Amino acid sequence: GYFYWAPAVAWTRDALDAWPLLASVWGWIGGLFSADPRNFLAPLAVVLAATPVLVLVSLLVVAAFMAPALTRLVGERRFPGLEQKKGASFVGSVARSLGVTVLALLALLVSMPLWLIPPLVLVLPPLIWGWLTYRVMSFDALAEHASAxxxxxxxxxxxxxxxGIGVLCGYLGAAPSIVWASGVLFAAAFFVLVPLAIWIYTLVFAFSALWFAHYCLDALNQLRAQRAAVAGPPSDGPPPAIGTDRDIASQWSSP
Known part of the structure; x- marks a missing residue:
């Protein structure tokens, strides 16, 4: 199957069959409906497991390769005079991205039981993805231009x-999830929906990188302008020395 879809679904189906605690549940549900519920739950479980992987891979790829180029483009066109102090390295940016990604995954795992409550399933995942996007994109947007x-x-x-920008981008990221999840209902078009979902994820995160770049560089420009205004205009040299009365008198008395 495409992207190991068929083997993954088959393995999940076998895992559901091998779970003895669910045997009575399958029998009870099978008595209510003519179709076997495992035929639907197995693809759904694969989709739910693969969606975070797609999101994280798309986010990290955009943050590592596209975000620096987009930030440089914004800096050159909108803030050409903004000094690049290079307060973070590429290795540091990648390490930070991986660290906050692990924290986001832990938050997703801990909050999964709360997803059974209908309102929270529409709030918690976008908040977590938004927090992750905010932490990754804001750091990358300031990595080259700002000091530590x-x-x-x-x-x-x-x-x-x-x-707030990150959370809005997190909700934008829910649209690809709908396309991706539709592969459960339209398994025949799965080989088309997977690349489409990946492309939409990448597009959303590229838009997020541009948004963060514009906001962060503008904030950095304002911060430096405020500090320059407080410091006052730079002087070209030390102020001229004022002589004493004796020096002035000796100057007038000298031939």
């Missing part, structure tokens, strides 16, 4: 707006 101190200051003072 400036980045920490901006992430502290703009935490809520950046988190």
């Amino acid at each position: 101190e400036e980045r920490a200051e901006l992430l502290r003072t703009h935490r809520l707006p950046l988190l």
Whole structure:
């Protein structure tokens, strides 16, 4: 099967059959409906397991390869005079992205029981994905232009707006999930829906990278302008020395 779809569904179906605690449940559901529920639950379980992987891979690929190029493009066109202090390296950015990704996965696993409550399933996953997007994209947007101190200051003072952008991007990421999940109902078109979902995920995260780049670089530009205004205009040299009365008198008395 495409992307090992058929073997994954078959393995999941065997796992459902081998679980003795669910044997009575399958028999009870089978008595209510003519179709075997495992024929639907096995593909659904594969979809639910594969969706976070697709999201994380798309996010990390965009953050590692597309976000730096998009940030440089925004900096060159909108902020050509903004100094690049390079407060973070590529290795540090990747390490941070992997670290917050692990935290997001743990949050997803811990919150899964709450997804059974209908309102929370529409709130918790976008919040977690939004937090992950905010942490990854905001760091990458400031990696080249801001110093470590400036980045920490901006992430502290703009935490809520950046988190809001991340959550909105998290809800935008729900659209590819619908396309991807439709592969359960339209298994014949699965080989088309998987690349389509990956492409939409990449497009959403590329848009997120541009949004974060514009916001973060503008905030950095304003921060430096405020600090320059507080410091005052730079002087070209030390102020001229003012002589004492004795020096002035000796100057006038000299021939």
